[in-house]
Amino acid sequence: MNIKNQIGLDNEKAKQLAGKLNELLANYSIFYQNTRGYHWNIKGEKFFELHVKFEELYNDLILKIDEVAERILTLGYTPKHNYADYRSISKIKESVEVKDGIKAIENILESFKTIIIFQRELLTLSSDADDEGTNALMSDYIREQEKLVWMYSAFLNK
Structure with missing residues (x-):
């Protein structure tokens, strides 16, 4: 028997989606906090340019975090909300290199790659x-992030 939830989706499929969305939420949350760290701590000749770009990025990430959490709720499940859970399930790891702009951009590009692959799944x-x-x-999200990958890659001359 095919049991549907409140929005007409198969319960088992909705449960699986909510679980994967919680993994995405964890990745976004770590990515967000890393980007805040880059924004706060960036040093060097590109400070003014990167400080602003990192702020734009973390403001966008916080909106996506909220949308993903609300989608989990819409599916009828509870979004995870603490960093202990996020650290244990996120493929993106907490960044310790937050002052070097080039390393920050490289980490951002690697985070986008991780997230885009996950979103395709x-x-x-x-x-x-x-x-x-x-x-x-x-x-x-994928459309927006692919463009950002191009832009951040161009910054690195890649």
């Missing part, structure tokens, strides 16, 4: 579950 799951809400969210 979520696209497959959400498509299989006929979950257009999650699907649209992931598609929008």
Whole structure:
């Protein structure tokens, strides 16, 4: 018997999606905090340029954190909310190199790669579950982040 949740999705598929979205939430949360660290601690000749770019990025990340948490709630589950959980399930690790702008950009690019790959997996799951809400969210994020990868890579002349 196919049991549906309040928004018409299969309960088992919604549960699986919520679990994966909690993993994404953890990755976004660590990425956010790393970016705050870069913003606060950046030094060097590109300080003024990077300080502003890091602030733009962490402001965008905090919005995505909220949207992902709200999507988990919409699916009928509880978003994780503490850093002990985030650190244990995030593929993105806490950054200890926060003063060097080039290393910060390299870490940001690696974080985007991790998140984009993960979001593509979520696209497959959400498509299989006929979950257009999650699907649209992931598609929008990937499109935006691919452009940011291009821009940050251009900064590094890559």
